[in-house]
Amino acid sequence: MMLHRSISLLTVGCLLASAALAQKTAVQSIEEYRAMLQDGNPADLFEAKGEDLWKQKRGPKNASLEKCDLGKGPGVVKGAFVELPRYFSDTNKVQDLESRLLTCMETLQGFNAVEIAKTPFGRGEQNNMTALVTWISAESKGMKFNLSQVHPQEKTFYEVGKRLFFQRAGPHDFSCSSCHGQDNTRIRLQDLPNLTKNPGDGIGFAAWPAYRVSNGQMWGMQQRLNDCYRQQRFPYPGFASDATVALGVYLGVNSQGSASVAPAIKR
Amino acid sequence: MADPMRIRAQAAGDKATVRVLMSHEMESGQRKDAAGKVVPAWHIQEVEAKLNGKSVMTAEWGAAVSKNPFLQFNVKGAKAGDKIAVTWKDNKGDTRTDEATVS
Numbered sequence: 269m270m271l272h273r274s275i276s277l278l279t280v281g282c283l284l285a286s287a288a289l290a291q292k293t294a295v296q297s298i299e300e301y302r303a304m305l306q307d308g309n310p311a312d313l314f315e316a317k318g319e320d321l322w323k324q325k326r327g328p329k330n331a332s333l334e335k336c337d338l339g340k341g342p343g344v345v346k347g348a349f350v351e352l353p354r355y356f357s358d359t360n361k362v363q364d365l366e367s368r369l370l371t372c373m374e375t376l377q378g379f380n381a382v383e384i385a386k387t388p389f390g391r392g393e394q395n396n397m398t399a400l401v402t403w404i405s406a407e408s409k410g411m412k413f414n415l416s417q418v419h420p421q422e423k424t425f426y427e428v429g430k431r432l433f434f435q436r437a438g439p440h441d442f443s444c445s446s447c448h449g450q451d452n453t454r455i456r457l458q459d460l461p462n463l464t465k466n467p468g469d470g471i472g473f474a475a476w477p478a479y480r481v482s483n484g485q486m487w488g489m490q491q492r493l494n495d496c497y498r499q500q501r502f503p504y505p506g507f508a509s510d511a512t513v514a515l516g517v518y519l520g521v522n523s524q525g526s527a528s529v530a531p532a533i534k535r
Numbered sequence: 536m537a538d539p540m541r542i543r544a545q546a547a548g549d550k551a552t553v554r555v556l557m558s559h560e561m562e563s564g565q566r567k568d569a570a571g572k573v574v575p576a577w578h579i580q581e582v583e584a585k586l587n588g589k590s591v592m593t594a595e596w597g598a599a600v601s602k603n604p605f606l607q608f609n610v611k612g613a614k615a616g617d618k619i620a621v622t623w624k625d626n627k628g629d630t631r632t633d634e635a636t637v638s
Contacts, residue, residue, distance in 0.1 A: 307554065307605075307607075308554060308556055308605030308607070310556055310558075310602075310603035310605070312541045312556055313538060313541060313556055313558045313603060316538075316539060316541065317538055317558075479603075481601075484561075484601065484602030484603060
């Protein structure tokens with residue numbers, strides 16, 4: 269009798285083990301889902317719109333952005349994205365892609381940069397901003413991040429970004445590192461990359477701008493950072509503010525040598 | 536005016552695979568805005584694909600189709616150089632047609 273029971277238990281044990289082997293992990297299922305989406309990434313639509321906006325004469329000065337200097341000389345787009353944020357001597361500031369575009373839209377096209385920065389995401393010129401960053405990032409797809417740390421301001425921004433990343437505050441006593449400071453962690457089904465070091469090709473900083481299937485929205489890095497702060501229950505950081513650019517420098521320098529897959533697609 | 540579609544059409548054997556990305560809000564008519572008012576339905580209702588001007592596929596779409604929809608289908612007998620045109624029409628009467636060459 270005893271022997272019989274132990275044999276049947278053993279059989280059940282074997283069955284469970286084989287079922288577990290056959291079952292995919294949640295992460296594998298998400299990967300499969302992403303692969304299925306990859307072919308029809310709607311970021312393509314934003315990319316096309318962004319390219320058009322870059323060449324289109326717009327704004328009070330009726331000018332295009334084709335003379336905009338993204339760091340590699342006026343009008344050079346290819347490869348610019350993977351070197352941003354960087355120091356610009358004309359503005360005497362370290363700027364990320366969005367803040368640099370604000371500068372160009374103001375100086376070349378005559379838009380009011382402060383007004384655009386104050387516009388909520390998904391409205392008016394912010395939609396155009398998103399399309400522009402999608403196209404500009406796509407022009408550097410597959411290239412490796414190579415941020416400069418030569419200028420003293422670039423080093424300062426890295427240090428400031430690092431401090432902001434670890435700064436705990438808010439009603440939940442959260443910091444960026446609460447979620448992104450360890451290996452192999454996740455929130456619900458989402459993998460959380462460890463952003464205190466290089467997370468690898470196409471992960472973290474190298475995966476934005478991205479199209480989010482769940483809400484049908486295209487997000488640039490500024491909006492991604494804004495949402496991180498929302499989730500931490502912090503006040504929203506200013507669009508293209510020094511704080512967000514400093515975080516960009518910290519994340520970008522950490523991703524040194526990793527390939528950008530932007531514009532990516534997220535669940 | 537609606538933003539352009541992205542159409543890719545690739546011939547393989549005796550058929551061509553067509554992939555279409557459409558730029559559309561596809562508002563279901565079920566959502567409410569910040570003020571609590573229902574956001575009116577606004578979505579594509581009809582889709583038609585033509586091969587060299589001859590209709591090869593028609594579809595009726597509704598509110599359940601996602602924002603910025605992706606559509607993939609095969610066209611029998613299509614070969615490189617053929618023209619594939621896709622047209623959508625939404626419930627507000629707006630329409631858009633884009634064309635691609637099979638490669």
